[in-house]
Amino acid sequence: MCKNKKIQILEFEINNNYYALKIEEVKEIVVDVEKQEIINSFNFINGIFKYRDEVYTALDMELIFRGESIYEKEVYLLTYNEKNINIALRLNKINLIREVDETQIEVPDLIESASDHLFVEGIVNLKEDHLIQIININKLIEFIESLKNITIKENGGEKNVEKCKN
Numbered sequence: 001m002c003k004n005k006k007i008q009i010l011e012f013e014i015n016n017n018y019y020a021l022k023i024e025e026v027k028e029i030v031v032d033v034e035k036q037e038i039i040n041s042f043n044f045i046n047g048i049f050k051y052r053d054e055v056y057t058a059l060d061m062e063l064i065f066r067g068e069s070i071y072e073k074e075v076y077l078l079t080y081n082e083k084n085i086n087i088a089l090r091l092n093k094i095n096l097i098r099e100v101d102e103t104q105i106e107v108p109d110l111i112e113s114a115s116d117h118l119f120v121e122g123i124v125n126l127k128e129d130h131l132i133q134i135i136n137i138n139k140l141i142e143f144i145e146s147l148k149n150i151t152i153k154e155n156g157g158e159k160n161v162e163k164c165k166n
Contacts, residue, residue: 004101004102004103005101005102006099006100006101006102007022007023007099007100007102007105008022008023008097008098008099008100009021009022009023009097009098009099009100009124009132009134010022010023010026010077010094010096010097011094011095011096011097011098011132012061012077012091012093012094012095013092013093013095014061014062014065014091014092015062015065017065017133018095018130018131018132018133019061019132019133019134019135020098020124020132020133020134020135021077021079021089021134021135021137022134023097024080025079025080025081025137026077026078026079026080027078027079027080028077028078029075029076029077029078029094030051030075030076030078030088031074031075031076032074033049033051033058033074033076034049035047035048035049035058036048036049038057042144042147043060043063044059044060044063044064045057045058045059045060046058046059046060046090049076049088051078051088054086055086056076056078056086056087056088057085057086057087057088058076058088058089058090059087059088059089059090059140059144060090061089061090061091062090062091062092064140074090074092075090075091075092075093075094076088076089076090076091077089077091077094079137080137081137081138081141082138083138083141085141087137087141098124098132100124104124104125105122105123105124105134106122106123106124106125107121107122107123108123118139119135119136119137119139119140119142119143120133120134120135120136120139121134121135121136121139122134
């Protein structure tokens with residue numbers, strides 16, 4: 001008898017919808033950081049801040065998901081990602097850490113066929129309660145890069161942003 005693999009997800013809420021990151025993609029949760037604005041940037045780039053001697057770019061998830069940016073208390077998820085860049089997701093409400101069976105993660109047909117263009121990798125269907133969309137942080141970074149046709153790459157510990165030419 002095989003046991004189903006369990007994964008832990010960190011659930012959060014944006015505009016009355018539920019989302020999650022896999023717990024292995026979360027470095028730390030921090031609150032009330034002192035940020036600096038970045039001039040002439042996308043509206044969803046909330047600014048930059050220094051935490052434990054590293055500089056993070058804060059992304060406003062409410063604005064990325066086309067909502068209003070109204071925060072009672074700013075919470076930041078510091079994330080791990082394939083490009084090893086310091087990204088912090090600005091959120092309003094973190095709900096809980098939840099353990100789910102991999103079998104509970106569904107990939108609807110439309111998401112599977114459009115997966116190259118979406119940053120949702122699956123849906124947890126809590127039948128008695130609500131749906132949770134699991135975000136792939138690496139796909140989110142690819143989405144942001146596609147907005148202005150830029151590529152973020154690591155270069156010997158330094159991060160560079162290159163403008164791509166068509």
